[in-house]
Amino acid sequence: MLWVDKYRPHTLDKVMVHVEEAQQLKQLVSQGDCPHLLFYGPSGAGKKTLIMALLREMYGSGAEKIKVENKPWKVEAGSRKLEVELTTISSNYHVELNPSDAGFQDRYVVQEIIKEMAKSRPLDVSGNKSFKVLVLNEVDRLSKEAQHSLRRTMEKYSSACRLVLCCNSASKVIEAVRSRCLNIRISAPSKEEIMKVLQHVAKKEGLQLSSSFAARIALASNRNLRRAILSLEACKVQQYPFTEDQPVQTTDWEQYIVEIASDIVNEQSPKRLFLVRGKLYELLVNCIPPELILKRLLLELMKKLDSELKHEVCHWAAFYEHRMQLGQKAIFHLEAFVAKFMSIYKRFLINTFG
Incomplete structure (x- = not known):
């Protein structure tokens, strides 16, 4: 077992970071009821750890007896019937899923599947907890239609179900959903x-x-x-024992982005753009989030730029990041940013060196 799982705290008392938030959750549980919750904060801050510790606090060790299912669901989309395959993690008390995995069909997932899950009571009633908990990940990646459907589900089935929403950015969650939840910000640890x-x-x-x-x-x-x-x-x-000059291991995808940044700076041509596009595709198919690719690529490119270009490059990175949030195909916007950077950088080289 990886250490990150082996030493994950299982109770709110054993949480070593975000102690105040853990105490706030413990107080909520002690009151016998719990509102809908929205956990938001950067990746790796500890949102999922707090959510699992909360479930254990509410339902005891039974919340950790989980099963993973990958099953197809048939949903009605107007006159058509769609088959959506989703992976769920569930215990007798809670169900966890990622509705944004369904892509543009996410609103049908919220309208049908989540509604179906929200209707049913937990299999075991623990003390006075007669409600099931539904944990939804990456709600900031849901379409606006799906989020509005989620709001209606939250209102209609609140007696049988509590929603625990988890996301990186609360600003991408509509106000109607945020206002119906207790918002808990999980900041990056110091x-x-x-x-x-x-x-x-x-x-x-x-x-x-x-x-x-x-x-x-x-x-x-x-x-x-x-x-x-x-x-x-x-x-x-x-290497163990550790030495003071021992390098800290970096991930393969980060090294790959360093290579991509070098490729872009070394040559600006359609042929090189096509090569870079293939490498960006490879990162995407290995499930590296496009926002993370763009951010990391920008950081690597900034290390190689003169100060007079940095402001303009940052402006275009923000522009294409915004376009990427509105669109569907991330590769188009990543490639567009690379093409724009090549244009800016080549113009700078021509003006500087003739």
């Missing part, structure tokens, strides 16, 4: 908090971890706790 968790994991594994090396891992993780723990485990596999 460097000191990450170091504390790394020292805890190292102690449990019987490892000697110096403060300076823990600080380097925390810094390289970019305040992503999950990534920091994975990096620590990767460093342990690479």
Whole structure:
């Protein structure tokens, strides 16, 4: 088992970061009821950990006895019948799913499947908790139609079901949904908090971890706790005992983006654009989020630019990131940004060196 799962806190009392939020949730549970909840914050901050600890607090160890199902659902879309395949993780008390996996059919998932799940009571009634919990991930990626359908479901089935929504950005969730939830912001952990968790994991594994090396891992993780723990485990596999000059392991996809940035800066031509497009496709098919690809690519390109170009490049990155949120095919907007960058950079080289 990976350390990130092995040392995940199972109760709200054992949470080492976001202690205040954990106490707030514990207080909610002690009152005997729970409103709809919206957890939002950056990836790797600990949203899912808090949600699972909350479920255990509410229902005991039974919430951890889960089964994973990948089953097709038949939904009616006007005069047509669509078959949507979704992966659900469920216990006797809760169901977890990602409705945005259905793509443009997400509103039918919300209208039919989630409504069907929300109708039913939990199989086991634990104390006075007579409601089922429905955990929906990545609600910020749902279409506006799906979010409006979600609002109606929240109102109609609130007696039998509580929704726990999880997303990276609350600004992409419509006001009608946000106003019906208790909003809980999970901020990225600080460097000191990450170091504390790394020292805890190292102690449990019987490892000697110096403060300076823990600080380097925390810094390289970019305040992503999950990534920091994975990096620590990767460093342990690479070399132990740790040395002060030991490099912190980076992921393959990040190295790949460094290569893409070098390709773009070294040559600006249709042929090179076609090559870069293929590499971007490879990242997308390996499930790297397009927003993350664009952000990381921008950071790598900025390292290679003169200061006079940085403002213009940032402007166009923001422009294409916005277009990507409105559109469906991420590759079009990533390629458009690369083409725009090539145009700007080539013009700069011509003006500078003739």
